Amino acid sequence: MTEKPGAAAAAAEGGALPGEPLLRVRGLHVWIEGSHILQGVDLAVPASGVTALLGRNGVGKTTAVKAVLGLVPRTGEVLLEGRDITARPTHEITASGVGYVPEDRGVFNGLTVAENLRLAERPRGRPRYGLVHELFPELRKRAGQAAGTLSGGQQQMLAIGRALLNENRLLVVDEPTKGLAPRVVAEVADAVARAAAGVPVLLVEQNLALVRRVADEAVVLDAGRVVHTGPAAELLEDAERTRELLGVSRAHNAEEGEGR
C-alpha cells in the first residue's frame, strides 16, 4: 500500500517501475562507413551500482556508449527509466540527466578549467561546485588555466568533475584510467567509486583491478555482441572465463592492480 502510489506516479511520469533497469538497450545496431560495429546489443543498467562494460579492444564498447547517447547513428531501442529516448537528440538525452565522460576526455583545450565547468552548467540546474572541488581540489587551484595545458590526469579529473557537476540519473564513464600514471589511476578510481554511491554508473574499463573494486554487474562485448552478462565478482573469480572473454590472465591483472 505504501509502495503502490509511488510506483504509479513514477509510471505516469515515465519513471522506472520497481525492479526495472534504469537504462535498457535492445537490438542496438551501428554501422560506421559500411562496417557493422554493433550487431544487436542488448543490455541493462540497474537503478543503482556500477555496471561495467567489458571486452577486448575494438569490440565496440565505446561505440555502444556513444550509441546510447545518440552520438553515432544507430537503430534499435534505448529506454531510460522506461522512456524511449532512441529518437531524441543527444543534447536532450544528456540534459535530461546523463553525465558523460568520453574516452578521449573531451575537455575543451582552448577554454579554461573554470570555463569548461561553466559550460557544463545546466539552465535551472544547481551546479555542485562544492562537491567537484572537494573531490578534485586541483581544479579550483587551476581554475584560470587553459585545459589544454593540463596534464592527462588533470584533464581526466576535469572531465569527471564536469560530469559530476550536475545531479544525474546516470553516469556514463568511458575508460577513465586509460593512459594515466598509476598514482592518478587511484585518484580517478576513488572519484568513480565516490560518484557511484550517489548515481548508477555505466563504466567502460580495461583495468580489471578497478572493475573488481567498483563494479557490481558486468556485461561483456565481443565482435559487436553481448557474450556475457552477470555479477562482476562472479566473472572475475572465474579466471578461465575471464581469460576466454577478455583475453587477459588474472595474474597479470592482479599485478596491474598492485602497481597502483
Added chain:
Amino acid sequence: MDTPQSTAAAPAGGAAPAVGGAEEAAPRTPAGAPADGPPGAEGTRRRRIPRWAVPAAAVVLLALLPFSTLPVPGVFEGPLNSPATLQLLATCLVFAGLATSYDLLYGRLGLLSFGHALYFASGAYFAALLMELLRLPLAAAAPLAVAGGTLLALLLGAVSLRVSGIALAMVTLAFAQAGSILVVRDPGRATGGEEGLSLEADLVPDALVGVFNTANLYWLAAAYAVLAAGAVWWLDSTPTGRVWRGIRANERRVAVLGLNPYPYKLAAFTVAGGLASLGGVAYLVVSGGVTPVVTTAEFTLTLLVMVALGGAGTRWGPVLGAVLYTYLDHRLLDVAASDGFERLPAAVQAPLSQPLFILGMLFVAMVYFFPGGLAALPARIGAAVARRRRRGPPPD
C-alpha cells in the same frame, strides 16, 4: 552519409524482457545504405539487357539526330535539325562532357575542386591565343591547347592535392580565381578582357564554319561528349577506378592497404583537367568564341550544380544534369522574352526573367527532395512503390 536513426517507438514503460536476452531483436538494416550504392549496381536487376546496349543506342541516336526533321513543339523552336536547335543541343553536349569530367573528381573520388573552370577555360583560351598570335590552324592549335591544359592540371593538381577536403576546395578556387583575374586584366591585350576572343574563321576547316554546317558542330560536340563519358566510364571499370572508389569511400583505409592515394588522385585530376581542356576547345569551336564567363568561380559552381542535379558518381547523372541545366538556361531566357510573359505581374516577372534564379532554387529543392539527383529517381520511385506494396513504414 545519412543513416537515419531508428524511429521505432516502443510503448514507454512496457513489459521488459529478461536482461541479456540476446538476439531477440531481428537485426535491421540501415535504410539509407542502399540508396547510394556503387554506380552500376542498379544494373543487376535487369540483367537481360547487355551493359553496352543503352550507351550504344544513345550514341546511334545522337549520331542520327541531325537527319531528323521531327518538330518537337514546346521543347524546341524549330525541327530537330534546324540550326538553332542543333546549336543548343551542341552546347548541351559540350557541357555534358565537361560535367562528366568534373564528376570524375567530385562524384567518383569525392574531391571537392572549385577550380575546374580553369582547365576548361585553358583549353578554350590556349587554342584561341595560339590561333590569334601564331596563326596556327585549328588542327594544330587544338592538340597543343589540350596538352597545355592537361599539363596545367598536372602541375596545379600536384600542388593542390597535398591538401584535402575544404583546403583543397579553397586552393583550387584560388588558383582558378588567379586565372580568371589574369584573363580579365587582358595582359598585352591578348585575351580580350571582358570581351573575350572570337574564333578566327579562316583558320578553322570550312566544314565547321557557317550556319549550314551547324550539324557538323553538333557532331563535334557529340563526339566530345561520347569521348569524355566513355573515358570516365571505362576508367571507372579499370583497377584504377576501383582504387578511386575506395578513396571516395574511405581514403585512410586505402592508405592502410598500402596504396598511396596521392598518385591516384593526381591521375584523376589530370585526366579530368585534360578532358575539360578538350571540352574548352570544343566550346570555342561550337560557340565561335570564348568570354571570361567560363573562367569564373560561378562557372565551376554551375558545373557542381549540373552534376549534383543529375546525380554525382552515377553513369548518366552528370550527362542528364548538364543537358537539363544548359537547356533550361537557354530556354528560360526565350520564355522570358515571349509575349505571354509580358502580361505577367511585375512581381512574378522579375524573378522568372532570371534563369539562374529559377535554376538555383530548383537545385536547392533538388538537394532536399531528391538527394541522389535525377539518376536516383527511378530507384527511389521503385523503392517507394515496393514499400507501398509491402505496406511497410517509410525508412526515414
Added chain:
Amino acid sequence: MSTVVLLLATGLGLGALYFLIASGLSLIFGLMDVLNFAHGAFLTVGGYAAWWASVHLPFAAGGGWGFLGAVAFGTAAGTAAAFLVELLAIRPLYGRHREQILVTVGLSLAVPALVQGIWGADPLTFPRPDIARGTVGVLGAAVPRDRLLLVAVAAAVLGGLLLFVRRTRYGLIVRAGVEDRAMVTALGIDVRKAFTLVFAIGGAAASLAGALGGLYFGVVTPTQGVSLLIFAFIVVVIGGTASITGCALASVAVAMIQQFANYYTVAGLGDIAVVAVLAAVLLTRQGGLTTRTAERVA
C-alpha cells in the same frame, strides 16, 4: 610618403570590408563546418536593402544621419535573410555537410540573380553621407573619410565580437563548439541554437559590409558579393578559425598585399599575389584548418 599613407589607409579600408565578411564566414565554418557560399548573397542583400531604404524610406533618406538609417535597414534585412537561411535551408540538413554546401551554392547563384531580375544588372549609385565626403589630412596624405569610417566600423564589430565570444554563454558555446561540436551536445547543450545565432551574426556583419561596401565602391551591383567573397574565403584560410583576432589580422594582411602589389607592380598582380600567399600558407602550414577539416567534409 603620402602615397604610402594613402595606400595604407585604402588597404585598411578594404581589410575592414574583408574582415566584416570573413569574421562571419570563419565563425560559421569553425562551428558548423559549412563553407557558406551564400555569404556573398547576404552582402548583396545588405547593399541593396540599404540602397532601397535610402531611396524609399523617409527616415533613411538624405545625406546626413539618414545614412545611418539606411545602413541599419540594410543590416537588419541581411540579418533576417541569414536567420531564415539557417532555419529553413541549413538546419534541416544538419550533419550533412556536403548537402549544406550545395544548398548555399544554389542560394549564392539564385539570390544575385533575383536581385538582378528586380533592379537590373547595372550598378546603382549609392548615396554618400556628409560624414563620408571629402578627405582628412593624415601625415600629409589626403585620406578619404569613407575609408576611416569603414575602419572605425570594423574595429567596433571586432570589439563586439570579442565581447560576444569571451563574455557571453553563447560565446562560450561557440568557442567550445569550434573545438568539438559533439562534446558540446554531449553536455546537454542544443548546439543548433548557437548555429542559428552565429549565422545571424555572420549575416549581420556581411550585410553591414554590403551597405558600407556601397560607400567604398560608390555603387552596388548584384555580383559585388561574389568577388569579395572569394577574398574573404582566402582570409579565412590564412587566418584560421581559431580566433577572431587572427581573422582581423589576416584581413588586413590580404588587403595590404593586394593594394601595395597592385600599385607598385602591375594592376591585377596584387590579386594574384594573394593567391600565391594562400597557396604557400596551405602547403607549408601543418595543422590548423588544413588537417582539422580534411576528414570532416570530404
